[in-house]
Amino acid sequence: MDFNQFNTRAHAEAGTPMQIVDPWTGEPMMDGDKPCRVIVRGTASKSVQAAMRAKAKAAMMSKKAKGDDADEEARVMEDVHMQLCEGAAPFIVGFENVKNGDKPATADDAMWFLDLTFPEMGVKEDGEGNAITDKDGNPQFEMKNNPFAKQIGEFAGKQANRLGNAQKG
Numbered sequence: 001m002d003f004n005q006f007n008t009r010a011h012a013e014a015g016t017p018m019q020i021v022d023p024w025t026g027e028p029m030m031d032g033d034k035p036c037r038v039i040v041r042g043t044a045s046k047s048v049q050a051a052m053r054a055k056a057k058a059a060m061m062s063k064k065a066k067g068d069d070a071d072e073e074a075r076v077m078e079d080v081h082m083q084l085c086e087g088a089a090p091f092i093v094g095f096e097n098v099k100n101g102d103k104p105a106t107a108d109d110a111m112w113f114l115d116l117t118f119p120e121m122g123v124k125e126d127g128e129g130n131a132i133t134d135k136d137g138n139p140q141f142e143m144k145n146n147p148f149a150k151q152i153g154e155f156a157g158k159q160a161n162r163l164g165n166a167q168k169g
Contacts, residue, residue, distance in 0.1 A: 012042030015093035018155045023117045023145045031097040039093040051090040084149040085114035091156040117147035
């Protein structure tokens with residue numbers, strides 16, 4: 001048996017096409033009759049792991065330079081969104097049937113693409129539409145849509161998407 005078919009590291013580096021879905025409806029996005037896709041590296045990709053290591057090291061150095069007792073900065077949803085985009089960008093190898101204006105999108109357009117959709121937060125509800133609250137009675141919140149950065153992060157994390165004999169998902 002040729003075990004190269006189980007080389008998720010090589011498949012992760014090459015990337016796998018991911019069907020882009022509408023962040024609010026979940027419907028597949030199409031360019032006429034052609035699927036709009038992002039070619040996504042997997043988390044096992046050596047280049048993605050190197051990028052994640054470099055980012056973590058830079059964050060540690062920045063925190064060390066500021067001092068251990070430095071106050072955390074106030075964060076707004078824009079900060080969370082940009083963190084999601086920056087985290088998803090290294091996974092993008094390229095695009096299929098996606099245009100940035102009149103030009104085909106390339107890997108260099110990753111941040112442009114990821115910044116097109118923004119997380120929409122809303123109050124978490126139970127099956128009857130009632131707000132779910134914490135022990136203090138404060139409402140709990142959840143993401144109500146599926147922005148592109150979230151789609152890519154979730155797809156990249158599924159190693160089965162890169163096995164030669166596995167179902168794509």
